[in-house]
Each structure stands twice: as structure tokens, then as C-alpha cells.
Amino acid sequence: MTRPIDLRSDTVTTPTPAMRKAMAEAEVGDDWYGDDPTVNRLEQRCAEITGKDEAVYVATGTMANEIAMHILVRSGHLVVCEATAHIAGVEVASAAAMSGIAFKPIRADRGQLTAETVGAAIEPDPYDVDVVDLVAVENTHQVGGGSVMPVEELRSIRKVSQEAGLPVYLDGARIFNASAASETPVHEYTAEVDALMFCLSKGLGAPIGSVLCGPADFIREARRVKILFGGAWRQAGIMAAAGLVALEDGPGRLTLDHANARALADGIALSTPAAVDPAAVETNIVFVNTRAVGVEPFEMRDRLRDAGLLVTVVANKVRMLTHRDVTAEDVGEAVRIWQGVIDGVAGGGPRR
Ligand SMILES: Cc1ncc(COP(=O)(O)O)c(C=O)c1O
Structure with missing residues (x-):
């Protein structure tokens, strides 16, 4: 695997x-x-x-x-x-x-x-x-x-x-x-x-x-x-x-993490626009309120894990952080995984 x-x-x-x-x-x-x-x-x-x-x-x-x-x-x-x-x-x-x-x-x-x-x-x-x-x-x-x-x-x-x-x-x-x-x-x-x-x-x-x-x-x-x-x-x-x-x-490359976090939020907003506000992402942390699209955060975490994406749940939201070991390609893949899981939970289609 x-x-x-x-x-x-x-x-x-x-x-x-x-x-x-x-x-x-x-x-x-x-x-x-x-x-x-x-x-x-x-x-x-x-x-x-x-x-x-x-x-x-x-x-x-x-x-x-x-x-x-x-x-x-x-x-x-x-x-x-x-x-x-x-x-x-x-x-x-x-x-x-x-x-x-x-x-x-x-x-x-x-x-x-x-x-x-x-x-x-x-x-x-x-x-x-x-x-x-x-x-x-x-x-x-x-x-x-x-x-x-x-x-x-x-x-x-x-x-x-x-x-x-x-x-x-x-x-x-x-x-x-x-x-x-x-x-x-x-x-x-x-x-x-x-x-x-x-x-x-x-x-x-x-x-x-x-x-x-x-x-x-x-x-x-x-x-x-x-x-x-x-x-x-x-x-x-x-x-x-x-x-x-x-x-x-470390310090000089943090703007990369921030750009990756923003790209992650942008990608997630394509399938679940009601759950995330990309404009709110200022640094390397992305919170997604999956309940806004009818999905329990712990269920989402488990489904994402099974699909190869590890996240945590904090304050009843799915939390994701970018860091040095995450590339722009990884972010693209994370967005694809997210989309696939949301499609599976929802039976397809963007969730608003
Ligand atoms: C804002 C903030 N302060 C303190 C800590 C504690 O750091 P450590 O995990 O090294 O104990 C964390 C850890 O996530 C944190 O996010």
C-alpha cells in the first residue's frame, strides 16, 4: 500500500x-x-x-x-x-x-x-x-x-x-x-x-x-x-x-505550506463549498465543517483514513495541516481523495 x-x-x-x-x-x-x-x-x-x-x-x-x-x-x-x-x-x-x-x-x-x-x-x-x-x-x-x-x-x-x-x-x-x-x-x-x-x-x-x-x-x-x-x-x-x-x-519555506493549505481549501471547496472558507486560511491550518454538509467529522476522518488521507477532528471539525513533508502533488491527491469520499457518502454531486 x-x-x-x-x-x-x-x-x-x-x-x-x-x-x-x-x-x-x-x-x-x-x-x-x-x-x-x-x-x-x-x-x-x-x-x-x-x-x-x-x-x-x-x-x-x-x-x-x-x-x-x-x-x-x-x-x-x-x-x-x-x-x-x-x-x-x-x-x-x-x-x-x-x-x-x-x-x-x-x-x-x-x-x-x-x-x-x-x-x-x-x-x-x-x-x-x-x-x-x-x-x-x-x-x-x-x-x-x-x-x-x-x-x-x-x-x-x-x-x-x-x-x-x-x-x-x-x-x-x-x-x-x-x-x-x-x-x-x-x-x-x-x-x-x-x-x-x-x-x-x-x-x-x-x-x-x-x-x-x-x-x-x-x-x-x-x-x-x-x-x-x-x-x-x-x-x-x-x-x-x-x-x-x-x-x-524552516522559516523560509513556510509560505509554501501556506500556499498548499490554501490550495487544499480551494480544492475541498469545489466539492463541499458550504463546509470550508478558503479565504479564512491564513497559514498552514484548514478546518472543514463537514456537519454543514451533513457528514459527522469522525465518520469523515475514518473514511478519509481508509482512502489514504490522515486528518484529525478538533472542535467538531475536520482539521488538516500542511507541513514540510507535504508536496503540492500530495495536496492534489488529498483533494481527489476528499472528493471521492464525499461522493461516496453523498451518493455523488457537490454538497452545498
Ligand atoms: C498553539 C499550541 N501551543 C502549544 C502546543 C503544545 O506543543 P507540544 O505538542 O510540543 O506539547 C501546541 C501543540 O499542538 C499548539 O498547537
Whole structure:
């Protein structure tokens, strides 16, 4: 059987030959002691790119987010964020279990917070019971369909947060996608937040790893909490070597992923125009509301899988992500598979 086309996530990429070579040749040490030279080089490079004092390399984006919130938010206090943000959805139990943190979620179209909605959410509780310690934004916003927050909006959010004495944290798992789509350098975004993380293991294509960046005292504490959370990963330079390659090779090709995602949405809209809005595709994420054409998303996922196309279901929609291991030809084939499955479910004909 031919290899299925895997659009479940941009995390499914496998290391390039250049990454494997770098991994094989990586100079390593024990990261617990801070003496893995490749990890140190990666951290230094990430601090430079984001314009922050320092950076710490960790296993996952979730670990980076959880370390950051553990430091910036007191147990029993709140984080203001968008209601479908990764930290408040997928990670909500982690934040509760590891740090006693709860969320004050804001519902926002396409996941996009504004200075106005944040300003209202951080109004102090007159009874001093619900205390907000942190404002967190996600860019691009995953459940929001890979939507991009313009840097001007982030600047305004920072301003209202600063006026309230609150730090702003960026879950920038896909900040390089936001940067590519908005043609805004990453450092312009990161200048507007106190601390951030981004993932090497998503669109940039590294096999493993995320990086938390921020002021020196914050990162010093983050190194301690990383160990506390079981994240001292010894000769991690083997992975960091691939991360360094991803940082060099990854950002420049993200516009290809974005074009592929748009082509995918355009192709799907031919057979199921009511289910997808290609104009809403800003980066590498496509959501299709199959219920709009009378098909349950999990049924669609299973039928697509049987036909050789792997997708996930998120927020009751079929979710697909383009990435480095997906070519324009794969997108064409994915559209053909989609059309065939829809024809099978519907008994033929475009579904509106
Ligand atoms: C927006 C966002 N933040 C954080 C994460 C967590 O990253 P990881 O899977 O590396 O824990 C993800 C993962 O999909 C994500 O989409």
C-alpha cells in the first residue's frame, strides 16, 4: 500500500538528511549541568532571534507553557486567554495539576483577542477574589484556524496589560508561521511580550523540542522548574542539532505550506463549498465543517483514513495541516481523495 498523506499535524514531519547528519555529528554534554555545547548554541541563537536575554530548550511546547505559567502565575490565581487557547484547553489539567492555575477565558472569533476584550477581562475584581496574574496570547491561533494576530493588536494588548501591571506571555508554537504570513519579523512580535515559547517541532520541522525565551531572571527560574518538572534531558544536544538546522531551513519555506493549505481549501471547496472558507486560511491550518454538509467529522476522518488521507477532528471539525513533508502533488491527491469520499457518502454531486 502507498504511504498515506498525513495532514494530522505539522508535528508529523521526519528529520531531513541535513538534520540527521547534524544529529549524528552533534557535540554533546550533560544539559542538567548546562554544559551541552549544542543546546547552549541553540539557546543562544533563539535568544538572538527573539531579542530576549536568554532561552531554555525543553522537550515540548506544553512543557514550555507550563514552566512559564508556573513562574508567572501564583497558585489560585488566573490567566486571561482566549477560550480555545491550547493552554486553556488541551493543557488545562496540566496547569491545574502542576501549578494550581485556572483560566479566565475570553470567547473570540477565530481565536483573536483584542485590546478591548483583554482590557475588560483584566478589570480588577472589586472583591479581590479573582486575581489575574497573566495575559496569554496564542499566535498563530490553532483552533482559530491558524489565524494571525497583527503585531499592532499585540502592541495594544501589551499596553492595556502593562497599564494593569500584568505581564504578557506568547504561546508562539507557530510564531514563525504568523511572521511569514504577516511579513512581520519574529522579533517584532516578541518585542511586544514579556516571555514566549515557540516550537521547533512544528512548521520548522525539527523532530523534537521547543524553546522558552525571556528575561535572564525568568529563564534562570525556568531552568530550575524544567528540572522540577522532570525535563533535564542530559545529552539533548543530539536533538538541539536538528533544531539548529530547523531554525536555518524552516522559516523560509513556510509560505509554501501556506500556499498548499490554501490550495487544499480551494480544492475541498469545489466539492463541499458550504463546509470550508478558503479565504479564512491564513497559514498552514484548514478546518472543514463537514456537519454543514451533513457528514459527522469522525465518520469523515475514518473514511478519509481508509482512502489514504490522515486528518484529525478538533472542535467538531475536520482539521488538516500542511507541513514540510507535504508536496503540492500530495495536496492534489488529498483533494481527489476528499472528493471521492464525499461522493461516496453523498451518493455523488457537490454538497452545498
Ligand atoms: C498553539 C499550541 N501551543 C502549544 C502546543 C503544545 O506543543 P507540544 O505538542 O510540543 O506539547 C501546541 C501543540 O499542538 C499548539 O498547537
